[in-house]
Amino acid sequence: MKMDTAGGAFAAMVIGFLTGMIALLTQDGVESIADIGSIPWIVLLAGSVISFAKDYQALTVRQYLSRTTTGKVNAPPLVVVLAGFLALAMLAGCSGTRAAYKAADGLEETAKVVSEHYFALVREANDLADQNVLTGMALTNAQNVVRSTRPVVIELSNAANAYAFVRSAKNAADLERAITNAALAVSRLIDVIKGRGSSAIQDLERDLESIIKRRPVYLAAA
């Protein structure tokens, strides 16, 4: 058994196992590893062992094929697995945000949590632009979203101030409406931030596909 082949399969098994564990931890009512029942653990472990066996088989075949080609990138599947793992973490990694919305008590606190969320997203958009991740058309689109959503968030602060000044049914209804509109604005900004990640995954898949498609050319050259 060659270690590079076994190591690759083992890495895939560990990643699969950890991904499954994260999925179990994100379930409602599961706060820690101790909350996961014995049956899910058995299923997860059995799945991981099967995954190791199948990956080992697949990687052995792949290694054999690699010896007959001169392709430069020998691990596109591993890159896709890691990228997929990161994408999963990107989708699951919002426990702090959920906790903030859950902890908000009443309309005023909810309004402030929405506003803080908006602030954090725009700040990250600035950071992405600083790192040249948001450039060109992506930057222009993001700027359009921010430009059109700022008045909605400022309106939210006006509605909250009016509600704090006079707690009437009308002001409460106005504030509720403003919170809904601001939440939609936040949602659009999330699309901008996470959209960069999603499009990066799509780009990655396309790039890897083109590398794989180029292999016959290498083979012909060899």
Next chain:
Amino acid sequence: MDPITIAILALRGVAAVLTTQGQTGVATTINTLIVAYEAGKNVDAYMAEVADGLKNGLELADWDEITGRINAEVDEFLARE
């Protein structure tokens, strides 16, 4: 070290190898993915601080401060070319 950190390190390693092999397109895409992931993580960390403040009974910032911060960030973002 948590599994996500290991995945990021592995992806950075792959990106570095690809760069040395001249596959800069894929390397750039991987780095974009990592930066986008970290951006989402930063937002979540900030919101976790807000959640902690609320749970501990702390007052959230007043509206003048919040809108001031939002306007400063938005102005900076819209000024970019």
